[in-house]
Amino acid sequence: MSGNLTGLREGTYLNDGSGGVAFYSPTDKNAPWVYNRWVGDMVPVSSILAYDATNQNEKYRSRAESQYHSFLSDYGQVNDPNTLDPSTVGNWFYNYGGPNNPKSYSGGYNYDLKPKNVSDKMSLVHDQAYDKENAVGGLDLVLNFSVIDADIAFVRNQFTITEKYLSQFSSIPGGGFIYTPVIDPISGSPLSFGTSVNSAIQGSFIFVVTLPKIFIFNAMKASD
Structure with missing residues (x-):
C-alpha cells in the first residue's frame, strides 16, 4: 500500500462500490488518502479531484470530493484555537x-x-x-x-x-x-x-x- 499513512485516522466509509475507506490526517492538509479500486491502492484525494474523470469513475470522484470537503472542515476545526482539546477532557467527577x-x-x-x-x-x-x-x-x-x-x-x-x-x-x-x-x-x-x-x-x-x-x-x- 503506497502513501505515508503514519498517524492518519480512519474516516468515512465510501459506500460507492470502491470497497475502501478514507484516511486523512486532522493536522496535515495535504494528507487525505482514499482507496481507489481502479488503481487498487491508496491515492491522494487531491489526485482524484485533479483527474479528468471518465464516466466510469465520476460517481467515485463525486464521493471523494465530498470526503475532501469533510476533511477540510475537520482540519479547520482542529486548528481553531477555540476548539476543545480532547487531551484535556477528564475530571474528578x-x-x-x-x-x-x-x-x-x-x-x-x-x-x-x-x-x-x-x-x-x-x-x-x-x-x-x-x-x-x-x-x-x-x-x-x-x-x-x-x-x-x-x-x-x-x-x-x-x-x-x-x-x-x-x-x-x-x-x-x-x-x-x-x-x-x-x-x-x-x-x-x-x-x-x-x-x-x-x-x-x-x-x-x-x-x-x-x-x-x-x-x-x-x-x-x-x-x-
Whole structure:
C-alpha cells in the first residue's frame, strides 16, 4: 500500500462500490488518502479531484470530493484555537466536577461538552459563576467572598440531588418499598446511585472547604 499513512485516522466509509475507506490526517492538509479500486491502492484525494474523470469513475470522484470537503472542515476545526482539546477532557467527577475542566487549544476553559447528568450540570453552573468573577482554583474557593452565593447554591443543589434520589424509594405497610423514579433532566434516565453518591461527596467537600469563608464573611457583615 503506497502513501505515508503514519498517524492518519480512519474516516468515512465510501459506500460507492470502491470497497475502501478514507484516511486523512486532522493536522496535515495535504494528507487525505482514499482507496481507489481502479488503481487498487491508496491515492491522494487531491489526485482524484485533479483527474479528468471518465464516466466510469465520476460517481467515485463525486464521493471523494465530498470526503475532501469533510476533511477540510475537520482540519479547520482542529486548528481553531477555540476548539476543545480532547487531551484535556477528564475530571474528578464527570466533565465539570473537580479542578480539571476541559480546555481549548488556546488554553482557556471550554464548555462545549454537554454535562453528563444533573450533578455535572450543577458543577458547570458553579464553574461559570466563578468565571464571571474571574475566580480560579483552590485559593478563590477558600478565600474569595464574591463567589459565596455560587458556593452555597452548589452545595444546596448537590444535596438536593441526593435527596431526590432517596425520595424514589418509599416503604409500604407490611414491609417492602415502592420505587418511583425521578428522572434526571440532563441524562433523561432515573437518578442513579452513582450520581447520588457523587453529588453527596461534592456537596460535602465544598461545604467543608467554604464554611470558614462563609463564617468570616457573615461575621464581617454583622460587625458593620
